[in-house]
Amino acid sequence: MDNRQEETLDPDDWAEARTVAHEIVEFAVGHLGGVRDRPVWQEMPPEVRAAFDRPLPEGPTPLTDVFREAAGTLLRYPMGNIHPRFWGWYMGAGNFTGALADFLAAIDGSNLGGGNTAAAAVDRQVVGWLKAMMGFPDSASGTLTSGGSMANMVALTVARNAMAGVDVRRDGVTSLPQPLRFYASDQAHSCHQKAIETLGLGSRALRLVATDGDFRMNLAALEAAIAEDRAAGWRPACVIATAGTTNTGALDDLRAIEAICRREGLWFHVDGCIGALIRIAPRNHALVDGIEAADSIALDPHKWLHAPFEAGCALVRDRDRHFNTFTLHGDYLEEKPRGLASGEFLADYGFELSRGFKALKIWMSLKEQGVEKFGRLIDQNIAQGAYLTRLIVAEPSLELMAPTAINIVCFRYRGAGGDEAQLKALNTEIMLRLQEAGTAVPSDTTVHGRHCLRVAINNHRTRTEDLELLVREVLRIGAELAA
Numbered sequence: 226m227d228n229r230q231e232e233t234l235d236p237d238d239w240a241e242a243r244t245v246a247h248e249i250v251e252f253a254v255g256h257l258g259g260v261r262d263r264p265v266w267q268e269m270p271p272e273v274r275a276a277f278d279r280p281l282p283e284g285p286t287p288l289t290d291v292f293r294e295a296a297g298t299l300l301r302y303p304m305g306n307i308h309p310r311f312w313g314w315y316m317g318a319g320n321f322t323g324a325l326a327d328f329l330a331a332i333d334g335s336n337l338g339g340g341n342t343a344a345a346a347v348d349r350q351v352v353g354w355l356k357a358m359m360g361f362p363d364s365a366s367g368t369l370t371s372g373g374s375m376a377n378m379v380a381l382t383v384a385r386n387a388m389a390g391v392d393v394r395r396d397g398v399t400s401l402p403q404p405l406r407f408y409a410s411d412q413a414h415s416c417h418q419k420a421i422e423t424l425g426l427g428s429r430a431l432r433l434v435a436t437d438g439d440f441r442m443n444l445a446a447l448e449a450a451i452a453e454d455r456a457a458g459w460r461p462a463c464v465i466a467t468a469g470t471t472n473t474g475a476l477d478d479l480r481a482i483e484a485i486c487r488r489e490g491l492w493f494h495v496d497g498c499i500g501a502l503i504r505i506a507p508r509n510h511a512l513v514d515g516i517e518a519a520d521s522i523a524l525d526p527h528k529w530l531h532a533p534f535e536a537g538c539a540l541v542r543d544r545d546r547h548f549n550t551f552t553l554h555g556d557y558l559e560e561k562p563r564g565l566a567s568g569e570f571l572a573d574y575g576f577e578l579s580r581g582f583k584a585l586k587i588w589m590s591l592k593e594q595g596v597e598k599f600g601r602l603i604d605q606n607i608a609q610g611a612y613l614t615r616l617i618v619a620e621p622s623l624e625l626m627a628p629t630a631i632n633i634v635c636f637r638y639r640g641a642g643g644d645e646a647q648l649k650a651l652n653t654e655i656m657l658r659l660q661e662a663g664t665a666v667p668s669d670t671t672v673h674g675r676h677c678l679r680v681a682i683n684n685h686r687t688r689t690e691d692l693e694l695l696v697r698e699v700l701r702i703g704a705e706l707a708a
């Protein structure tokens with residue numbers, strides 16, 4: 226204890242702080258180590274919810290008590306994506322090293338907007354590693370973002386400025402001589418429409434191209450759309466290919482789309498939030514052949530690298546275009562030849578100035594595991610997708626609803642049959658019961674107009690027996706509901 230007048234947020238007693246920190250580590254190890262034995266998800270009881278209505282704390286509470294409250298209530302009701310039987314929507318399962326790294330990153334405290342720091346060097350190194358994974362040249366640029374939505378937004382902003390034909394930064398979108406048109410399949414992620422709206426182009430600037438029976442972009446339809454738009458006075462600007470769609474995991478034909486982009490003079494962007502990292506998978510990498518030729522790629526380390534949230538990444542082949550889209554320094558942000566403000570500012574490659582040290586969780590887990598292990602885990606999930614598909618196909622009361630391209634399986638319980646509305650109600654109820662029992666978390670979707678359950682196995686903890694359990698439970702609940 227010292228008796229200075231000034232206050233600080235530092236602990237009064239570092240020895241006591243160490244004890245609490247050890248208690249937190251003990252809890253964390255037990256919590257993660259025991260995840261398989263807990264329900265995937267649980268509804269919060271009313272008394273837990275009531276705790277969140279308590280007012281702003283005016284005075285202090287010992288950290289031990291604050292931590293125990295957190296551990297006893299809110300940490301018991303998570304989303305569940307760290308659980309081996311979480312397959313909802315599309316997320317990574319996190320990893321322990323990444324969690325330790327997030328703690329260390331906060332202790333380091335660096336702001337990654339720029340600066341001559343080791344943290345900034347790690348950020349550049351991780352972006353360099355991601356470029357290497359994608360087969361991008363050293364001369365390309367990149368930036369770590371909060372996630373894939375922001376990574377796509379960064380890339381589409383560069384594409385807009387590159388294809389505008391005017392200085393959009395100075396003159397704005399109202400100066401565009403022709404309206405720009407972007408193309409993506411009807412299976413593309415909703416973040417693209419949000420990005421294009423935010424870029425001031427209007428959602429009409431995104432033209433959705435029909436998909437075939439495999440949910441891949443129909444290339445003849447793409448070419449026809451480009452020709453029709455040119456004739457109607459649009460300026461075709463960019464094709465957004467999806468490497469792994471969110472609905473079904475379908476992979477657009479990257480090589481063919483690249484050829485169309487080169488012939489037509491369009492920007493070739495790949496939304497690889499799901500599938501880009503397949504490029505490091507020894508058995509399946511050919512599925513994303515051609516991604517290395519993209520003008521820009523969005524990928525998501527918080528999906529198949531299992532970085533704890535958040536971590537996305539935008540890569541751009543033409544560093545100057547990327548830099549020129551975002552560089553701007555206030556009077557208070559002058560670069561200097563030496564000292565802390567020397568070297569390139571990372572903030573010159575995106576919208577955000579203050580940036581967290583999210584590179585460290587990727588850096589530490591890549592070093593610890595090696596990239597080959599991550600590649601094998603991707604193959605493992607794809608093999609599990611194929612295995613689950615076989616279980617479904619072999620079961621007469623289940624129906625596969627889309628071809629399984631990678632690790633996303635769309636199916637439904639059909640039982641004795643029924644119309645689409647009845648089957649939707651039945652399958653929704655099956656899903657809700659699985660979630661409420663804490664057995665498993667699938668989500669649902671609608672593919673080409675038909676509702677189904679959706680299992681996205683982006684999870685390094687999932688085992689074959691978990692998938693077998695899922696099928697057994699779907700059949701059991703389905704039969705019970707049908708009776």
Ligand SMILES: *Cc1c(COP(=O)(O)O)cnc(C)c1O
Pocket residue numbers: 315371372373374375377414416467469470471496497498499525537
């Ligand atoms: C997840 C996903 C996104 C959005 O990424 P976030 O990290 O959730 O912001 C974009 N596109 C595809 C194909 C995705 O699967």
